[in-house]
Amino acid sequence: MASPPSARPPGRPRAGVHAAVFAATLRTVHELGYARATVDRIAAAAGVAKTTIYRRWPSKGELIVDCLLDAFGPVPLAAGSRAGIMASAIRWVAAKIGEPGVGDAFAGVFSDAVSDPALREVLSSRLQDPYRLALQDALGEPEHRVLFFIDVVVGTLLHRMGMTGEPMADADVTALVELVLPHFAGQ
Amino acid sequence: MASPPSARPPGRPRAGVHAAVFAATLRTVHELGYARATVDRIAAAAGVAKTTIYRRWPSKGELIVDCLLDAFGPVPLAAGSRAGIMASAIRWVAAKIGEPGVGDAFAGVFSDAVSDPALREVLSSRLQDPYRLALQDALGEPEHRVLFFIDVVVGTLLHRMGMTGEPMADADVTALVELVLPHFAGQ
DNA sequence: CTGGTTTCGAAACCTGAGGTATCGAAACCT
DNA sequence: AGGTTTCGATACCTCAGGTTTCGAAACCAG
Numbered sequence: 194m195a196s197p198p199s200a201r202p203p204g205r206p207r208a209g210v211h212a213a214v215f216a217a218t219l220r221t222v223h224e225l226g227y228a229r230a231t232v233d234r235i236a237a238a239a240g241v242a243k244t245t246i247y248r249r250w251p252s253k254g255e256l257i258v259d260c261l262l263d264a265f266g267p268v269p270l271a272a273g274s275r276a277g278i279m280a281s282a283i284r285w286v287a288a289k290i291g292e293p294g295v296g297d298a299f300a301g302v303f304s305d306a307v308s309d310p311a312l313r314e315v316l317s318s319r320l321q322d323p324y325r326l327a328l329q330d331a332l333g334e335p336e337h338r339v340l341f342f343i344d345v346v347v348g349t350l351l352h353r354m355g356m357t358g359e360p361m362a363d364a365d366v367t368a369l370v371e372l373v374l375p376h377f378a379g380q
Numbered sequence: 381m382a383s384p385p386s387a388r389p390p391g392r393p394r395a396g397v398h399a400a401v402f403a404a405t406l407r408t409v410h411e412l413g414y415a416r417a418t419v420d421r422i423a424a425a426a427g428v429a430k431t432t433i434y435r436r437w438p439s440k441g442e443l444i445v446d447c448l449l450d451a452f453g454p455v456p457l458a459a460g461s462r463a464g465i466m467a468s469a470i471r472w473v474a475a476k477i478g479e480p481g482v483g484d485a486f487a488g489v490f491s492d493a494v495s496d497p498a499l500r501e502v503l504s505s506r507l508q509d510p511y512r513l514a515l516q517d518a519l520g521e522p523e524h525r526v527l528f529f530i531d532v533v534v535g536t537l538l539h540r541m542g543m544t545g546e547p548m549a550d551a552d553v554t555a556l557v558e559l560v561l562p563h564f565a566g567q
Numbered sequence: 568c569t570g571g572t573t574t575c576g577a578a579a580c581c582t583g584a585g586g587t588a589t590c591g592a593a594a595c596c597t
Numbered sequence: 598a599g600g601t602t603t604c605g606a607t608a609c610c611t612c613a614g615g616t617t618t619c620g621a622a623a624c625c626a627g
Binding site for chain 1: 528
Binding site for chain 2: 612613614615616617622623624625626
């Protein structure tokens, strides 16, 4: 029979560097901006060799996607009216994008994906799809409609971030909520 | 007295290459994507040396901005209700972004601006401000409100373009119009 | 037709970033 | 102690943005 699945493989075990690398990534992106946050610098900030990073993530883009997944976590979907769910989701993503480094990393990896179909696929399937499915389920809306509102909400927040370098202020987030909410009045 | 201002300066005159370079830029970006549309390739497609391009535009970003200004032209602002002006403006920018190469170039230069404050300033002042001012004037709205709706409309269109690689379909543009229009019912 | 001035094209070059390859040292298990 | 794997350091490759150089071409004045 095969060896028990929990048997540790021989050799030196991998060091747990994910948390340190994620923190170093957000810190470096926040301090230097996305383009100047090179993999070398991120590795140095994490106290790790560049080769170690490339052993775990196949590209800078996928590292950033994993970092964002870690930073965002699951959507808080408080039970309640559809409008309430939508409003809290919008405020949640706006607040996350406002955290230091997160918005820059998000806008940066999104930008890279424009010219990189493989990264676009990763971004779509690993980052967008889980949230899209959760929202479809919570709202009882069809896929194309949820995708549309993701375009509206995330697109608006990233456009503001990209044009001004600053996350959207609370007053404008409120305006965004009021723009979207009437379309989820029913139920 | 000084020589008449219309006197041609001595030496070889500059060749008029703007139109050819703009066309080559959109064509190359459309065929290869933004990142692979290098300045070398754009120059080759235009039948021009790379140095000639850098004599006229200080960076790839500014070349793209000028190319977009040429491709967009002025906003058609048909006289009518504020809602009608807004609806036609949204459909106009959506159609422009849907033209081959334009959406990719727009998303690409926007992406570059994320990590390049100088380019962000150029994008804001040369590309966004003229349209913002025209809309403020036509709609009688304050600056921050027009900026907010530019974030919503352009952000949504670019997010769709960036995530799917395709411009937004007409049905979704209609949904975008219907999302925004109720906020311009008055007058 | 000749000389002065400017622009053009071709090529070599520099910098910086993503990503890969190599290899000895370190960490774990048996 | 020996086998296996990962780690860090370093050198390296590719490619894109951008600059420099320089001879050739295009214009004007005399």
